[in-house]
Each structure stands twice: as structure tokens, then as C-alpha cells.
Amino acid sequence: MKTFIKQSFVLFFSVIAISCFGQTGTTDPKHVNVYNEIPKIETGEYIISIEDVVSTVKYAKFKIIITNKTADYLLFKGEECVFTSGDISSKAVEKPVFIDPFSKKSKVIEFEGTENFHVDNFEVSVKGIYKIIVGENVFNAPDFQLPPNAKDFTAGQFSCALLDTKQETQSTWAKFSCKYNGSKIGFSNPAKCVVKLPDGKEFATVNLKSKDNIMLSGDESKFLVEFQIPAKITDMQFTTMNIVWKDSFSESTAKPLVTQKATFKVDAAKTAAKNK
Structure with a gap:
């Protein structure tokens, strides 16, 4: 009986945490949703790591780290990345960056332009990665x-x-x-x-x-x-x-590489800690 009461207690407060700290649709401009980490995305040309994924009512952002595995240059046009959640869709506004052969660069990608970014989950289409062979x-x-x-x-x-x-x-x-x-x-x-x-x-x-x-x-x-x-x-x-x-x-010529998809969900525990 005690075990049942204890499990019910933990379940109750877990539900409270999710409902309090996910806060989809909240109008509190200071509240920050923190999202889950995802595995690295790796192809023959690059490795992508995405970190520090957060959102508020007015924006969603994350840090992307791209490692160039080739002897050629890569070009990343962050403005081609697309945020999608239900009917919400937004493109980033970022300057392009070049990634030297066998090196890496990081960039913060931010989505703005609407006041509906405070969502439980969203998807990002990581577009805008190009391969450039010097001397064509x-x-x-x-x-x-x-x-x-x-x-x-x-x-x-x-x-x-x-x-x-x-x-x-x-x-x-x-x-x-x-x-x-x-x-x-x-x-x-x-x-x-x-x-x-x-x-x-x-x-x-x-x-x-x-x-x-x-x-x-x-x-x-x-x-x-x-x-x-x-x-x-x-x-x-x-x-x-x-x-x-x-x-x-x-x-x-900058040759486009395949588009990658990344899906993020609210991490209730991290969100709770962030908003203490």
C-alpha cells in the first residue's frame, strides 16, 4: 500500500511539473522551454550537433555545430533552416558561413517573427548546407x-x-x-x-x-x-x-547537400530548473 501511495505521489508531481513547466501557449515572456538533446547527424560530408535548444513566446533558438569531414569547403546558409510546429512555420535570419576543410564552426540559429514559439514540440528542417570544390x-x-x-x-x-x-x-x-x-x-x-x-x-x-x-x-x-x-x-x-x-x-558552384530533419520535445525537468 505504501509503495502504491509513493508511486501515485511521484506520478502526481510529474504531471504537475509537465503542466506547469511546459506551458504551451503561455504569455509569460520570461518563461523558457528547454528541449531534449538529439543524437548527432552524420553523413559522408559532415557531422551536425545541435545544442542548447530553447524557446520563449517570441523566439526559438539553438546552437548548431557543423564539422566538415571533407577536403572541400562547406557553406552553411542558416537562413534556409525552417521551424515547423503545427500550422506555425518560420525561417531563420542568419548570415552564411563557410567551413574550412577538416574543421568545424558553430552558429546560433534563431527563429522570430511570430509569438507562437512556446510549444511542446517542433521540427527543424536543416537546409542550406552546400559543398564547394575549389578551382572548378x-x-x-x-x-x-x-x-x-x-x-x-x-x-x-x-x-x-x-x-x-x-x-x-x-x-x-x-x-x-x-x-x-x-x-x-x-x-x-x-x-x-x-x-x-x-x-x-x-x-x-x-x-x-x-x-x-x-x-x-x-x-x-x-x-x-x-x-x-x-x-x-x-x-x-x-x-x-x-x-x-x-x-x-x-x-x-555550391552544390546542395541533403536536407536533414531534427525533432525536439520539451524536457520537463530541464524546463523546471531553467525557470526557478
Whole structure:
């Protein structure tokens, strides 16, 4: 009998906790629903972890961590993620992020625009993950003379301008600004260019560890290229040279990966603790 009373007591307060702390439809703007954790989502290209899933009357949000398992870039457009609960549907408003090969990035995804996010359960369509293979379309660029005889040049969908330059006996550098005007994904990488002397000898830039500058349509990037040549070979201060861009400028298509679904339910115990 005592066992039955004890079980009934626990059941009673469990029901009270769920009814008090789930509070679907509550108008209390300070009340926060906390949701269950879900298993990681893994494919051949990435691993997705979703953490800290909460909602109030005015918003729902969570932190998403995407690990890139490939040697290519991933693009995550958080604004394509969709929140759904019954008749409620909302898209996130987020800026896109690029994820380097074999690395990870985290981002908080937030849904707003309605006052009905305080629900017992909801589903998120995790859309907007794209794979980008660098160098699909490499652009030819004209050699750039130093000392400069022009300040602007075009390389396919890139328009570039010289910002500053300096030539010394054993070192020469030049700083550029480039804008990507295409509709795909643009890449510029100064590590791929060389400087050519009048006798045809070529010397690599010292910026060999420079990373790709990744650009969406209309984006601009600035970069510096520097070359160092021993004085016994040539005095760079008084030599006319040319920067040969080789594969420095390219664009690629962002290929969409499969949409994932994630379902969340209120965790009564965590919700109770959050609202103490």
C-alpha cells in the first residue's frame, strides 16, 4: 500500500511539473522551454550537433555545430533552416558561413517573427548546407607590372585594383582589393601567384600560407603579395617585374547537400530548473 501511495505521489508531481513547466501557449515572456538533446547527424560530408535548444513566446533558438569531414569547403546558409510546429512555420535570419576543410564552426540559429514559439514540440528542417570544390573554373588574369603602369585589372568575374606597393632591393610588396561579381562562389588566393623577372625567372610569393579568400556575389577582399629575391640575382628596386597570377582567381558552384530533419520535445525537468 505504501509503495502504491509513493508511486501515485511521484506520478502526481510529474504531471504537475509537465503542466506547469511546459506551458504551451503561455504569455509569460520570461518563461523558457528547454528541449531534449538529439543524437548527432552524420553523413559522408559532415557531422551536425545541435545544442542548447530553447524557446520563449517570441523566439526559438539553438546552437548548431557543423564539422566538415571533407577536403572541400562547406557553406552553411542558416537562413534556409525552417521551424515547423503545427500550422506555425518560420525561417531563420542568419548570415552564411563557410567551413574550412577538416574543421568545424558553430552558429546560433534563431527563429522570430511570430509569438507562437512556446510549444511542446517542433521540427527543424536543416537546409542550406552546400559543398564547394575549389578551382572548378579558373580565370585567366593579365600579368601585373611592377612598377605599375596601370592600377586596375579584371580576372573573369573579379575586378581588382592596386591599393599600394613598394619596391626595395631585396623585397617588393603590393596590396590589392578585389570584388567578386559572379553569381557562384569566388575564390582568390595570393599564394598561387609568382613574380617574373625580365630574364623569365619566376619566384614564388612569401605568402605561401595564405588561405583562400572566399566570396559571395558582391563581396570584396583585400590581400597583400610579397616577393623576396637576393640582391645578387637582381636589385628589385630598379627592376621591372610582372606578377603572374596563375590560378589565383577561380569560381565554383555550391552544390546542395541533403536536407536533414531534427525533432525536439520539451524536457520537463530541464524546463523546471531553467525557470526557478
